Amino acid sequence: xxxxxxxxxxxxxxxxxxxxxxxxxxxxxxxxxxxxxxxxxxxxxxxxxxxxxxxxxxxxxxxxxxxxxxxxxxxxxxxxxxxxxxxxxxxxxxxxxxxxxxxxxxxxxxxxxxxxxxxxxxxxxxxxxxxxxxxxxxxxxxxxxxxxxxxxxxxxxxxxxxxxxxxxxxxxxxxxxxxxxxxxxxxxxxxxxxxxxxxxxxxxxxxxxxxxxxxxxxxxxxxxxxxxxxxxxxxxxxxxxxxxxxxxxxxxxxxxxxxxxxxxxxxxxxxxxxxxxxxxxxxxxxxxxxxxxxxxxxxxxxxxxxxxxxxxxxxxxxxxxxxxxxxxxxxxxxxxxxxxxxxxxxxxxxxxxxxxxxxxx
Amino acid sequence: xxxxxxxxxxxxxxxxxxxxxxxxxxxxxxxxxxxxxxxxxxxxxxxxxxxxxxxxxxxxxxxxxxxxxxxxxxxxxxxxxxxxxxxxxxxxxxxxxxxxxxxxxxxxxxxxxxxxxxxxxxxxxxxxxxxxxxxxxxxxxxxxxxxxxxxxxxxxxxxxxxxxxxxxxxxxxxxxxxxxxxxxxxxxxxxxxxxxxxxxxxxxxxxxxxxxxxxxxxxxxxxxxxxxxxxxxxxxxxxxxxxxxxxxxxxxxxxxxxxxxxxxxxxxxxxxxxxxxxxxxxxxxxxxxxxxx
Numbered sequence: 102x103x104x105x106x107x108x109x110x111x112x113x114x115x116x117x118x119x120x121x122x123x124x125x126x127x128x129x130x131x132x133x134x135x136x137x138x139x140x141x142x143x144x145x146x147x148x149x150x151x152x153x154x155x156x157x158x159x160x161x162x163x164x165x166x167x168x169x170x171x172x173x174x175x176x177x178x179x180x181x182x183x184x185x186x187x188x189x190x191x192x193x194x195x196x197x198x199x200x201x202x203x204x205x206x207x208x209x210x211x212x213x214x215x216x217x218x219x220x221x222x223x224x225x226x227x228x229x230x231x232x233x234x235x236x237x238x239x240x241x242x243x244x245x246x247x248x249x250x251x252x253x254x255x256x257x258x259x260x261x262x263x264x265x266x267x268x269x270x271x272x273x274x275x276x277x278x279x280x281x282x283x284x285x286x287x288x289x290x291x292x293x294x295x296x297x298x299x300x301x302x303x304x305x306x307x308x309x310x311x312x313x314x315x316x317x318x319x320x321x322x323x324x325x326x327x328x329x330x331x332x333x334x335x336x337x338x339x340x341x342x343x344x345x346x347x348x349x350x351x352x353x354x355x356x357x358x359x360x361x362x363x364x365x366x367x368x369x370x371x372x373x374x375x376x377x378x379x380x381x382x383x384x385x386x387x388x389x390x391x392x393x394x395x396x397x398x399x400x401x402x403x404x405x406x407x408x409x410x411x412x413x414x415x416x417x418x419x420x421x422x423x424x425x426x427x428x429x430x431x432x433x434x435x436x437x438x439x440x441x442x443x444x445x446x447x448x449x450x451x452x453x454x455x456x457x458x459x460x461x462x
Numbered sequence: 463x464x465x466x467x468x469x470x471x472x473x474x475x476x477x478x479x480x481x482x483x484x485x486x487x488x489x490x491x492x493x494x495x496x497x498x499x500x501x502x503x504x505x506x507x508x509x510x511x512x513x514x515x516x517x518x519x520x521x522x523x524x525x526x527x528x529x530x531x532x533x534x535x536x537x538x539x540x541x542x543x544x545x546x547x548x549x550x551x552x553x554x555x556x557x558x559x560x561x562x563x564x565x566x567x568x569x570x571x572x573x574x575x576x577x578x579x580x581x582x583x584x585x586x587x588x589x590x591x592x593x594x595x596x597x598x599x600x601x602x603x604x605x606x607x608x609x610x611x612x613x614x615x616x617x618x619x620x621x622x623x624x625x626x627x628x629x630x631x632x633x634x635x636x637x638x639x640x641x642x643x644x645x646x647x648x649x650x651x652x653x654x655x656x657x658x659x660x661x662x663x664x665x666x667x668x669x670x671x672x673x674x675x676x677x678x679x680x681x682x683x684x685x686x687x688x689x690x691x692x693x694x695x696x697x698x699x700x701x702x703x704x705x706x707x708x709x710x711x712x713x714x715x716x717x718x719x720x721x722x723x724x725x726x727x728x729x730x731x732x733x734x735x736x737x738x739x740x741x742x743x744x745x746x747x748x749x750x751x752x753x754x755x
Contacts, residue, residue, distance in 0.1 A: 190656055218662030229657030233675050233750035243661040245671075276750075294661070 117166040117330045118187065118298065123196030124160070125182050125354075128153030131194040138195075144353050156182040158354040160196070166297075167328040171345030173335055179354040180334045184300050187332065188221045189213060200298070218247050222291030226303035228283045230275040236262065236286050237271040243294035261289040265319070281312035288320075292327075301333045305340065317343055338377055342366065342386045350374050363391050369457050383453050384418030389433045392417050392452035393442040407432035407443045421449050487615050498619045505571070505625045513567040521559055525550050528736060535743030546739060549732040556725040558707060562733060565706035568624055568699070569692055569737075572631040576688045580636050581681065584643020585669070594644065601637040609634050609698055617702050627704030631695040638687035646680025647673050675750070682745035689741060693734045707733070 126134045126147075134153045144155045157179045164170045174180040185191035187198055189205060198205040205216060222243070230239050240262055241254040249257075262271055265285040275283050284304060291299055305313045317340060324331065335341050341348045342362040350357045350365065350373075358370035366386050369375040390413040409427035411420045413435040423431050430445040491498070516524070529547035536542045553562050587594045613630055620626040650673050658668045674681075700708030707726050714723025 188660055190659055214662040214664065216662075217660060221660070223657065223660040225653050225657055227653050229651075229653040231654060231672065231675075231750075233748075242658075242671075246658075246661050246663045246667055274750075290661075300660075 114165040114168075116163045117201065118162075118164040118332070119197070119199040119202075120160055120162040120164075120183075120187075121197040121199070122159050122161055123183075123186060123198065124158055124194050125156035125179070125186060125191065126153050126194045127156055135195055155354050156191075157186070157193070160351075160354075160356050162349060162356070162359065164330060164332065166330055168346040169324060169331040169333060169344055171333045171335060171341040171348045172351060173338060173341040173348055174351035175336055177353070178351040180336075180351050181302055182354075183351065184302050184332055184334050187298075187300060188217055188223065218243065219294065220296050221298045221300060222294055222296040223300040224284070224287045224291045224302065224304040226306055228275070228280075228287045228307075230283060230286055230290075232275055235272050235274060236267060236278070239275065239286050240289045240293050242290055247294065258289070258293055261293045262286075264323075265289045265292075279312075280308050281316060284308065284316060285319075288323075292323075297330060299329045299331045301331060303334050303336070306335065306337065313340070320344065338381060342381065350377070362386050363388070367391070367394075367455075367457055375457055378457060384421065385416055387417040387452055389413055389415045389417065389420040389444060390435065390441055392420060392444055392449050393433060395452040395455060396442070396444070396448040403430075403443055404432060404440055406430050406445075407440075410434050411444070413441055417449065417452055420444055421446075421453070424449060487618060491618055502620045502625045505628055506623075509567060509571055509624055509628065512570060513564060516563040516567055517560065521554060524563075531740055532736065532743070535740045535747065537743070537747060542739060546736045549735060553729040553732055556729060558710060558726060558729050561705070561707050561710055561726070562729055564624075565696055565708065565730070565733065568628055568631070568696075568704060568706060569689065569733075572628045572635065572692050573685070573689055575628070575632045576636045576639050576692075577685060579632075580639035580684070580688070581643050584640045584681075584684075585647065585674075587640065587644040588647035588673075597640070601640060604633060605637045609695065613698070613702050622703035624704050626702050627695075627699035630699055630702065631692045634695050635688045635691040638691065639681070639684035642684030642687070643677065643681050646677030646684075649680065650676045679745045679749040682741055682748060686738060686741035686745060689737045690734060693730060693737070696730055 124135070124138055125131075126138070128134070128151065131153065134147060134151060134155070137147055137151070138155070138158060142150075144158075147153055147155055160183060162170075172180045172183055182191055186193045187205070189198075193206060196206075200216065200220065205213070208216060231242065234242075237255070237258055240258040244254045244257060259271065262268060265288055267282060267285050267289065270278065270282070275286065278286070284307075287304070291301075305316045308316060320331075321344065333341075333344055335344075342365070345362055347359060347361055348365050349359045350370075352373055358365060358374050360368070363386060365374065366378045366381055366383060369378055389411050406429070408429040409423055409431040411423045411431045411433055413433050415423075420431065420433070424444070424446050430443045433441045433444050435441045519527075525547045528550055529543045532546045533540065533543035550562075553559060583597070587597055609630065612633055613626075616626050616630045616633070620629055654672060654676065655668065658672045663671070696704070696706065696708035697711045698708070700706070700712045707729050710726035711723050711730070714720065714726060
């Protein structure tokens, strides 16, 4: 068979952020809890016995340069804690965070400030804008902190304000803007210092569904031009699958699974993830090339039966539409016009409706 | 019952706090007399300048300036400006204009002291829970202790007159501004603070660009309360020799001149109303979370 994981990301790309054995315990004496974590005492038992709350447990992740890495989980899963450990808004209890190989947790206050000023931008759920300052002043905040001159600040900020679609609103106050526009300000503020890493904590969760989709599209568009390393936190599976090159699923402070959206949907690591992905719209997540895997043996090889063609990267939904259009199987075409296989209606429907099995590996 | 319990409170348990205090105050006055005299002279110099400055202004200009201030503070509303300026004119018709200027000078200086000292203490208190735990009982004490109690030592340190009145007013009126500065700084939206931190703002940058501006409405509410409390001290302060409207109230009281007492009393109320509207106006205007006008 001719299918392979073109999205399977970890091969060869440069590691930008590396998280190793990261744990975070909240309470009066977190250090004393570390042995209990090692012994595998559960979160509930630790809370009952010691009054300490376990936020994160032995998290290890490798985030590649230029990828959009989504951390997904329900409230209390530790996802917001995780993103704050990356820039040390929250101090981890144990473990390492490396940015370009440099241990962020070993930095002194001044060096940490420099990393925050130049290398990491952050976008917040409720925007975190200065309510008494204009859009322009908010966007220039990071540069002002750096001590950049007023003229240069204005020039850079104006460019970003325009780029996020807020031209003409420079002198408006945040309260005069809608939620979506306020978050555009938040995004422009984070991008204005030209950081390598963008941390986005539930950045679109406070927005109306329609605006949220619009902002997601905006982020995808910007990311195509910018290729930042984005760590995006969300509780919304659809958002995770739409934005993420890879998705990490957190539960009760544990890392449950890391994988591409297709891997998460088709091969959930446990029942928890499976329950999560059960209602997902597979026609948007799966690609035509992924659908080929659901074919009966040799069914994909009958190239002569194909009545049309569809790109390998097209969504399953688009492939289904193409099949309906031509009234029969279509060829799935990869790079250089290479035919990866033939997709018929039965296979496409199977790919659409299959209940995922829990991955056993 | 043992005889011990039927006795009155045992004499032997007596703690000579009054003796200690008197000795302490006497020692302070004797040892640091120069320091207190220095403070007195400095404050007096400041007061005389402000008072002369105010007295030198023609009455109509003062009325116009107050009207303009109210107009600005209330978001450019004309009616409050006209009516509050009218109240000042009314004080003039009572024949109490110069007394009002004296009271105003004392008030302005006392308020200036509370702001200059109160806000930094409030900032320090917001930074340290330990300091807060230490200061709270002290502030409670300052607010609940009957003011007569510290009028006497204040007079011993600073002599009779306007300076002693300013110091006593300061002691009485400074707690609210400390408290509200602390409260305002602690109430600043945690996410905005996180954002400042995430962009690498230093503590000083965070304080001056984020915390203080966002706490400003609360701090102004503190200034407002402080001024109201200071005005409440005007009559009491006249008992240790402060001049101005309080002195007229006292004179009315001593001579059984009910009319004079009422006129001076009304004048104090009018000054209070004007100052309240101005500070409350700015407190509201500088509130970034309020809807724009």
